[in-house]
Amino acid sequence: QVQLVQSGAEVKKPGASVKVSCKASGYTFTSYYMHWVRQAPGQGLEWMGIINPSGGSTSYAQKFQGRVTMTRDTSTSTVFMELSSLRSEDTAVYYCARAQTGTAPDYWGQGTLVTVSS
Amino acid sequence: NFMLTQPHSVSESPGKTVTISCTRSSGSIASNYVQWYQQRPGSAPTTVIYEDNQRPSGVPDRFSGSIDRSSNSASLTISGLKTEDEADYYCQSYDSSNHWVFGGGTKLTVL
Numbered sequence: 135q136v137q138l139v140q141s142g143a144e145v146k147k148p149g150a151s152v153k154v155s156c157k158a159s160g161y162t163f164t165s166y167y168m169h170w171v172r173q174a175p176g177q178g179l180e181w182m183g184i185i186n187p188s189g190g191s192t193s194y195a196q197k198f199q200g201r202v203t204m205t206r207d208t209s210t211s212t213v214f215m216e217l218s219s220l221r222s223e224d225t226a227v228y229y230c231a232r233a234q235t236g237t238a239p240d241y242w243g244q245g246t247l248v249t250v251s252s
Numbered sequence: 253n254f255m256l257t258q259p260h261s262v263s264e265s266p267g268k269t270v271t272i273s274c275t276r277s278s279g280s281i282a283s284n285y286v287q288w289y290q291q292r293p294g295s296a297p298t299t300v301i302y303e304d305n306q307r308p309s310g311v312p313d314r315f316s317g318s319i320d321r322s323s324n325s326a327s328l329t330i331s332g333l334k335t336e337d338e339a340d341y342y343c344q345s346y347d348s349s350n351h352w353v354f355g356g357g358t359k360l361t362v363l
Contacts, residue, residue, distance in 0.1 A: 179354045
């Protein structure tokens with residue numbers, strides 16, 4: 135069955151970087167795009183960007199341009215989201231979500247809590 | 253870019269019908285598909301409506317979606333409300349770059 139398993143919770147200091155992983159299984163990794171969405175405590179959903187695991191191409195929300203990098207490792211069927219220059223407002227649960235081109239996601243990861251605190 | 257505006261909260265009694273709106277600030281609501289997600293506390297979102305009015309397999313037919321060009325809005329309607337429907341609901345569409353745009357979310361209380 136399809137599974138997206140994300141890495142565990144992280145605590146980071148302001149100014150640091152965090153790298154969250156999302157390991158896919160149960161389907162052909164390169165056949166589906168992967169989106170990243172975050173949710174600050176008590177807040178709504180915020181789209182961060184998308185990666186095509188087939189060629190590695192990416193597209194990021196303007197808000198995160200220059201601070202976010204999405205990569206993939208096809209040998210382990212894993213996508214990564216790295217966010218740099220962390221600030222307290224980046225404290226959130228980060229989700230990966232699988233979708234085909236221009237369609238709604240059908241599977242989500244369980245979420246990874248990133249806490250930014252001095 | 254445009255915004256999607258949802259009511260902060262709605263409430264209704266079990267067995268009744270509730271409708272949650274999602275109004276697009278600029279550009280036509282019909283120009284890009286709208287999705288609806290359900291999110292229960294502590295859980296990841298799940299899709300309940302995609303492409304304006306399509307239900308994924310496993311989603312009960314009590315859930316339906318529509319768009320209204322005259323009000324430039326999309327709606328999620330849940331009939332025969334159950335206590336298990338209590339959750340946050342988010343609408344989502346696409347901008348000109350195919351990036352996702354989310355509404356602010358609506359908390360549904362079934363009381």
